[in-house]
Amino acid sequence: MAKEAQKEKSMILQKEMVEGLFNQLATAKEDGKKVCYTFIPGNLSELIRTFDMLPVYPEINALQSAMRKKSGGYIKEAEKNAHSEDVCTYVKCDVGMMMKGNIGPTGQKIPEPDVLLLSYTGCFTFLKWFETLKREYPNAKVIMVHTPYQENAEITPEMTQYMVKQLKEEVIPQMEEVSGIKFDEEKLKAHLRLSKEAEDWITKIFDTTKHKPSPIDAYFAGVYYIGPINIGFRGTEQAVEYYKELYSEIQDRIKNGLGPITPEGEMKEEKYRLVVEGPPNWTSFREFWKIFYDMGAVIVASSYTKVGGVYDMGWRHDANRPLESLAEYCMNCYTNMNIPQRIDLLSKCIEDYDADGYVTNSIKSCNSFSAGQLGMMREIEDRLEVPVGFIESDLVDPRYFSYSNIKNRLESYFQMLAQRKSMEKETV
Amino acid sequence: MKELNELIIECKELAFDLNFSRAKEWKKNNPAGVVVGYMPIYFPREILHAAGALPVGIFGGGDRKQIIKGDAYYQSYICHIPRSIIELALDKHTEHFDGYIFPSICDVIRNLSGTFKQQKIGKFVKYMDFPQNFLPEIGGVFYQQEMQHVLEYVKSINGKEVTSDDLNHSIELYNKNRKLIDFIYEIRQEYPWRLGIDDVYHIIRAGTVIPVEEHNEILEQVCAHIQNDIGEPQDKIKVVISGAFCEQPAIGLIRAIEEAGCYVVDDDYMLGSRMILGDIDSNTENPLEAIANSYIKQSQYSSSIYDVHNPKENRLANIVNMRGADGVIFASASFCDPSLLDAPIFQNAFDRMGIRYIAFQFSENINQFKVIKEQVGAFSDSIKLWEDEPVTVE
CATH class of the missing domain: 3.40.50.11890 (Rossmann fold)
Structure with missing residues (x-):
C-alpha cells in the first residue's frame, strides 16, 4: 500500500490557491x-x-x-x-x-x-x-x-x-x-511587478539543485512548483508568498543536508543527477516518479518546467515596458525556441547542475516537444559525452503508458550510469 | 505543340525526380542562380523568381525512397514526410540547393527546420512564419517582413537587389500559372475523363521543380489538348479530396481512387500551387504588400490557417457545391496533426449539412491500397446505386 504523501506548508498554500480558483x-x-x-x-x-x-x-x-x-x-x-x-x-x-x-x-x-x-x-x-x-x-x-x-x-x-x-x-x-x-495600464504594471518578483523566486528555487544532494526534484516535484506561476497566479501577492515559503522550506532542507521529498517521504541517497527533456506522463505519475526515486535518481533540471516561461536565462516581465514585456514573455517559452536553442539550454543545465545523465521522455501525442528530440539527444551526447536515455509514454492516454517497458529501459540506463560512475572512480 | 501523352510522360519524369535534375541543370546554365527548396504547403514563389532563384518543391520521398537515416531522427508516431525529407538531404539528393524554406504548417515541419539548422544543411534555412493575424496593417506587415528576410538570404548569395518591376513580372508569371491550372480543374469539373487525376497531379507537381516559364508552356499545351472532346466518360461519382495537403499519397493511391469509381473534381494534393485564389496585383509600387494581401484575403482554406472567422467546413461545402460533387473523401496522412484535428470539425458539420463523406489515412511510402480501394468503391456504389440526386448544400 502506498504511503501517505508528506505535506509541507507550501503544498497546503498551493492547494488553497487552486481550490480558491475553482470555487x-x-x-x-x-x-x-x-x-x-x-x-x-x-x-x-x-x-x-x-x-x-x-x-x-x-x-x-x-x-x-x-x-x-x-x-x-x-x-x-x-x-x-x-x-x-x-x-x-x-x-x-x-x-x-x-x-x-x-x-x-x-x-x-x-x-x-x-x-x-x-x-x-x-x-x-x-x-x-x-x-x-x-x-x-x-x-x-x-x-x-x-x-x-x-x-x-x-x-x-x-x-x-x-x-x-x-x-x-x-x-x-x-x-x-x-x-x-476599461484597460488600466497602471493595474497591469502592478501585476507585472509582482510577476517579476515571483519569477526571481522561482529561478532561485530551481537553482537550488546545484547543491548536493539536491534539495528538490526539478521535474516530478517541479511540475507542482510551476503550478502557481503558470495557472493564473503570476502577477499576484499570493504567488509571491507561495514562492517565498517554498524557498524557505528548501533552504531548511539544504541546511539539514536533505534530499527531495517524494510521495513516500524523503529520498535517502542521491545516486544519479539527471536532466529530463519532455513532459511527464500524468496517468501513472506516481509510478513513473517511483521508478526514479527507487533508483536514487533525482532530476536536477527539466525542460518541461520551462514550458510556461524560461526565466533561468535572466528574462523577466518588466513593468516599464508592459506590452513589450508580455510579447517577449510569449515568445520566450520553451517550445517556442528552435531546436539548436533547446540543445544549448539543456546542455547548459547539464553543465550548471552537474548532471550525470540526460533522459528524454518522448510523448506520443505531443509533436511540439517530440519532433526533433532524437537529433537533440545525439547532439547532447556528442557535445558533452553524457550518457543519454530514451523512453516513450503519453500525456494523458493510459493506453500508452507501459510500466514494464519504461522500467526495463530505465533500469538498463541506470546500470549504465552506475558502471560509468564506478569507472570514473577507478580513474580518479 | 507536343502530344498530350508526350507532355504527361515528361511531367511524370519531372514530378518524381528525387535528384531534382532540372534544378541542377538550371544552376549549371545560370551560374549566379540560387536554388531554394521549399516544403509544403504554400510559399510565395514569386519572390524567389524575382530574386533570380529557382524555387523547388520538396514534397518528400514518397514510395520511391527507402528510409534508413530518417528513422533515426523521427519516432514511429510522427508522420512520414520529415523522415523522407531529411533522408533526401543527408543522402545528398539536394546538395545543389542553396537554401531551404519551411513554411509554418505544424510543429513537425517547424522543428524540422531546426534539425536542418542543427545539421547545418544548406547556406540558409528559413522557417517562414505565416501570419495568423489577418489584418493587412498587422499580419500583412509581418508577412512582408518575413518575405524580406528571404530576399536578404538570396541576396547574400547572388547579390541581386530585387526591384518592384522584377516582382511584378514574377507575379504575372505565377498569375498565369494559377489561371492555367484553374482551367484544367474547370474542364475536369465537366469532363473529368479527358485527363486522369494522376495525370493532373503529375502535371502540377512537375511545375514545382522547373522554372515557371517552362511550366506555363506545358500547361498551355495541356489546356489546348483538353479542350478537345477526348476520352470516354465512365459511370463514376464526383468527389472532392481533402486533407492530403502536406505529405503526399503515393501516385498509385491517387490513381486508385478514380479507378474505384470516383472522379476527383477537386483536391488539395498540391495545394500550394493553387493556394491563392485569383490574381495578385501585378501592377503595383509595393508588390510585397500585394502578395501579403493576397494571402490574407484570397487564400484557399487550409488546416494550417486559423479559421474561426471564416469556417473551413463552409468553405469546403462551397467547393462541393460549386464542383457538383457527390461527396468528399477525407484523406489524411497518418499522424498528421492539422488534418486529423480538423476531421471532427468537418465530419460533424457535414453530418448536419447532409454531405456524404468517407475518411481514411495513408502514408507516403505505402503502396498497397486494396482496403482503401474497396472502401472508395463501396462509397461510389452507395451513391451511384441507391441515390438519384446530388446533395445541394444550403
Missing part, C-alpha cells in the same frame, strides 16, 4: 465574472487579471483528469466523435470532459467561456484546439494572438512590434468589450 469559477456566472479559457505556454495572466477575468486552462484540466484516472474515459468519448487516435490527448481529454458535463478536478462544473484567448506559443495544436472549442461554444469571443517562433534563436524588434500591435489593436479592445472594463 470562484464555480460561481463565476452568478458573481458576474467573465471566464477566459487560455493555455499555459504564452499565457497572458497579468492581462486577464487586469480585466478581472477568471482563467481556465484546458490542458491543466486534462492533466488533472489523468491524475484522477478519468482521462481514459474522456478520450474514448472524444474518439467516438471522430477524434483520431493519433492526435494530442490533452485535446481529446478536454473534449471528452466537456461532453461529460465539464466537471473539473474539484468536482464542480467549469463554466463556459466568455473568451477563448489563444495566445498560443510553440504549439500548433493549440490553434486547432480552439477551433474545435469555438464550434462547441459559439457565443464565446475568440481572441487570437499570433506568437512568432524564435526561428533564428532570437526575438527581433519586429517580432515584438508585431505582437504589441496585436495586443494594442485587437486583444485589449476585445477584452474591454467582453469585460466591460
Whole structure:
C-alpha cells in the first residue's frame, strides 16, 4: 500500500490557491465574472487579471483528469466523435470532459467561456484546439494572438512590434468589450511587478539543485512548483508568498543536508543527477516518479518546467515596458525556441547542475516537444559525452503508458550510469 | 505543340525526380542562380523568381525512397514526410540547393527546420512564419517582413537587389500559372475523363521543380489538348479530396481512387500551387504588400490557417457545391496533426449539412491500397446505386 504523501506548508498554500480558483469559477456566472479559457505556454495572466477575468486552462484540466484516472474515459468519448487516435490527448481529454458535463478536478462544473484567448506559443495544436472549442461554444469571443517562433534563436524588434500591435489593436479592445472594463495600464504594471518578483523566486528555487544532494526534484516535484506561476497566479501577492515559503522550506532542507521529498517521504541517497527533456506522463505519475526515486535518481533540471516561461536565462516581465514585456514573455517559452536553442539550454543545465545523465521522455501525442528530440539527444551526447536515455509514454492516454517497458529501459540506463560512475572512480 | 501523352510522360519524369535534375541543370546554365527548396504547403514563389532563384518543391520521398537515416531522427508516431525529407538531404539528393524554406504548417515541419539548422544543411534555412493575424496593417506587415528576410538570404548569395518591376513580372508569371491550372480543374469539373487525376497531379507537381516559364508552356499545351472532346466518360461519382495537403499519397493511391469509381473534381494534393485564389496585383509600387494581401484575403482554406472567422467546413461545402460533387473523401496522412484535428470539425458539420463523406489515412511510402480501394468503391456504389440526386448544400 502506498504511503501517505508528506505535506509541507507550501503544498497546503498551493492547494488553497487552486481550490480558491475553482470555487470562484464555480460561481463565476452568478458573481458576474467573465471566464477566459487560455493555455499555459504564452499565457497572458497579468492581462486577464487586469480585466478581472477568471482563467481556465484546458490542458491543466486534462492533466488533472489523468491524475484522477478519468482521462481514459474522456478520450474514448472524444474518439467516438471522430477524434483520431493519433492526435494530442490533452485535446481529446478536454473534449471528452466537456461532453461529460465539464466537471473539473474539484468536482464542480467549469463554466463556459466568455473568451477563448489563444495566445498560443510553440504549439500548433493549440490553434486547432480552439477551433474545435469555438464550434462547441459559439457565443464565446475568440481572441487570437499570433506568437512568432524564435526561428533564428532570437526575438527581433519586429517580432515584438508585431505582437504589441496585436495586443494594442485587437486583444485589449476585445477584452474591454467582453469585460466591460476599461484597460488600466497602471493595474497591469502592478501585476507585472509582482510577476517579476515571483519569477526571481522561482529561478532561485530551481537553482537550488546545484547543491548536493539536491534539495528538490526539478521535474516530478517541479511540475507542482510551476503550478502557481503558470495557472493564473503570476502577477499576484499570493504567488509571491507561495514562492517565498517554498524557498524557505528548501533552504531548511539544504541546511539539514536533505534530499527531495517524494510521495513516500524523503529520498535517502542521491545516486544519479539527471536532466529530463519532455513532459511527464500524468496517468501513472506516481509510478513513473517511483521508478526514479527507487533508483536514487533525482532530476536536477527539466525542460518541461520551462514550458510556461524560461526565466533561468535572466528574462523577466518588466513593468516599464508592459506590452513589450508580455510579447517577449510569449515568445520566450520553451517550445517556442528552435531546436539548436533547446540543445544549448539543456546542455547548459547539464553543465550548471552537474548532471550525470540526460533522459528524454518522448510523448506520443505531443509533436511540439517530440519532433526533433532524437537529433537533440545525439547532439547532447556528442557535445558533452553524457550518457543519454530514451523512453516513450503519453500525456494523458493510459493506453500508452507501459510500466514494464519504461522500467526495463530505465533500469538498463541506470546500470549504465552506475558502471560509468564506478569507472570514473577507478580513474580518479 | 507536343502530344498530350508526350507532355504527361515528361511531367511524370519531372514530378518524381528525387535528384531534382532540372534544378541542377538550371544552376549549371545560370551560374549566379540560387536554388531554394521549399516544403509544403504554400510559399510565395514569386519572390524567389524575382530574386533570380529557382524555387523547388520538396514534397518528400514518397514510395520511391527507402528510409534508413530518417528513422533515426523521427519516432514511429510522427508522420512520414520529415523522415523522407531529411533522408533526401543527408543522402545528398539536394546538395545543389542553396537554401531551404519551411513554411509554418505544424510543429513537425517547424522543428524540422531546426534539425536542418542543427545539421547545418544548406547556406540558409528559413522557417517562414505565416501570419495568423489577418489584418493587412498587422499580419500583412509581418508577412512582408518575413518575405524580406528571404530576399536578404538570396541576396547574400547572388547579390541581386530585387526591384518592384522584377516582382511584378514574377507575379504575372505565377498569375498565369494559377489561371492555367484553374482551367484544367474547370474542364475536369465537366469532363473529368479527358485527363486522369494522376495525370493532373503529375502535371502540377512537375511545375514545382522547373522554372515557371517552362511550366506555363506545358500547361498551355495541356489546356489546348483538353479542350478537345477526348476520352470516354465512365459511370463514376464526383468527389472532392481533402486533407492530403502536406505529405503526399503515393501516385498509385491517387490513381486508385478514380479507378474505384470516383472522379476527383477537386483536391488539395498540391495545394500550394493553387493556394491563392485569383490574381495578385501585378501592377503595383509595393508588390510585397500585394502578395501579403493576397494571402490574407484570397487564400484557399487550409488546416494550417486559423479559421474561426471564416469556417473551413463552409468553405469546403462551397467547393462541393460549386464542383457538383457527390461527396468528399477525407484523406489524411497518418499522424498528421492539422488534418486529423480538423476531421471532427468537418465530419460533424457535414453530418448536419447532409454531405456524404468517407475518411481514411495513408502514408507516403505505402503502396498497397486494396482496403482503401474497396472502401472508395463501396462509397461510389452507395451513391451511384441507391441515390438519384446530388446533395445541394444550403
